Amino acid sequence: MTSTLTISRLTKRFRGVEALSDVSLTLAPGQRVALLGHNGAGKSTMMKIILGLIPHDAGEVTVCGTAPGSAAARAQVAYLPENVAFHPALTGEEQIRHYLRLRGEPALKAPGLLERVGLAGAGRRRIGTYSKGMRQRVGLAQALMGRPRLLVLDEPTSGLDPVSRRDFYALLDEFATAGTTILLSSHVLTEVEARTDHILILSRGRAVAEGTLNELRRRAALPIGLVVTPVEGQTDALAAALPDARRADDGTLHLTCTQDQKLALLAQVTAMGAQLADLEVIPPSLEDIYSHFSQRDGQ
Numbered sequence: 578m579t580s581t582l583t584i585s586r587l588t589k590r591f592r593g594v595e596a597l598s599d600v601s602l603t604l605a606p607g608q609r610v611a612l613l614g615h616n617g618a619g620k621s622t623m624m625k626i627i628l629g630l631i632p633h634d635a636g637e638v639t640v641c642g643t644a645p646g647s648a649a650a651r652a653q654v655a656y657l658p659e660n661v662a663f664h665p666a667l668t669g670e671e672q673i674r675h676y677l678r679l680r681g682e683p684a685l686k687a688p689g690l691l692e693r694v695g696l697a698g699a700g701r702r703r704i705g706t707y708s709k710g711m712r713q714r715v716g717l718a719q720a721l722m723g724r725p726r727l728l729v730l731d732e733p734t735s736g737l738d739p740v741s742r743r744d745f746y747a748l749l750d751e752f753a754t755a756g757t758t759i760l761l762s763s764h765v766l767t768e769v770e771a772r773t774d775h776i777l778i779l780s781r782g783r784a785v786a787e788g789t790l791n792e793l794r795r796r797a798a799l800p801i802g803l804v805v806t807p808v809e810g811q812t813d814a815l816a817a818a819l820p821d822a823r824r825a826d827d828g829t830l831h832l833t834c835t836q837d838q839k840l841a842l843l844a845q846v847t848a849m850g851a852q853l854a855d856l857e858v859i860p861p862s863l864e865d866i867y868s869h870f871s872q873r874d875g876q
């Protein structure tokens with residue numbers, strides 16, 4: 578299967594600053610990929626190179642098999658910037674019709690595009706009356722013209738409330754299922770954790786970690802948490818049987834272990850059967866993993 582995006586040993590310098598050093602990444606159709614990193618890590622620079630907006634100094638980049646910024650690449654890549662601005666006096670439908678005309682496509686497609694992003698009912702309202710989430714959807718409708726194979730989104734959910742975020746990601750999932758590759762940057766790790774298949778962490782222009790969440794979890798080898806809730810009246814007995822456990826104010830017992838120790842510890846705890854009301858396993862979150870790799874890099 579042809580990769581949607583291949584980046585090999587990409588390097589970009591701005592005068593004295595090395596914004597990207599030796600970064601590689603290959604994305605397949607339908608993959609949902611998060612680009613993470615501190616402010617100034619190089620995320621936007623990487624996106625601009627993929628979009629063909631700025632040249633790179635070394636390495637190779639191909640977008641759908643062609644050079645970034647070429648007519649063939651531009652026809653297959655769409656971009657949604659962090660803050661999309663539309664004319665507030667236009668309705669959603671007028672705005673989309675305008676963009677369709679600019680692309681030389683029939684304006685008749687506007688209602689269908691708005692329906693795809695869940696704005697069918699609001700298409701005749703002025704954009705000035707839209708919420709931020711609705712404006713992002715107009716941006717997405719614009720980005721989806723021409724059925725892109727690669728969708729590049731720069732912090733697409735910043736400023737959206739939790740429900741709008743969830744809806745936005747559900748929409749992205751639909752596009753990914755249909756084969757569109759999604760590359761997005763975000764500082765909101767909790768949403769990325771649940772909604773992407775692959776993660777690239779940049780730090781000071783270098784890729785410090787790349788893989789699925791599970792792969793990064795294994796590589797980081799961070800402790801796994803276990804929360805044991807004893808049946809009423811059994812706390813002392815369980816605490817005595819688990820001397821390494823920390824006792825919390827609510828009576829639960831907290832343990833940590835390595836991945837290798839996990840199954841043995843679970844077997845030990847579940848063997849306590851009737852004394853046990855509940856048992857929760859807490860794997861390291863993406864936030865823990867992100868901190869681990871970033872701190873290792875001195876961030």
Ligand SMILES: Nc1ncnc2c1ncn2[C@@H]1O[C@H](COP(=O)(O)OP(=O)(O)OP(=O)(O)O)[C@@H](O)[C@H]1O
Pocket residue numbers: 591592594595596614615616617618619620621622623
């Ligand atoms: N046009 C430019 N001229 C000079 N330096 C630049 C230019 N664009 C980016 N840089 C530098 O390159 C580095 C990477 O910047 P970039 O905007 O890619 O970071 P980012 O990860 O997108 O950050 P943020 O999360 O704040 O958006 C930074 O040190 C930045 O100052």
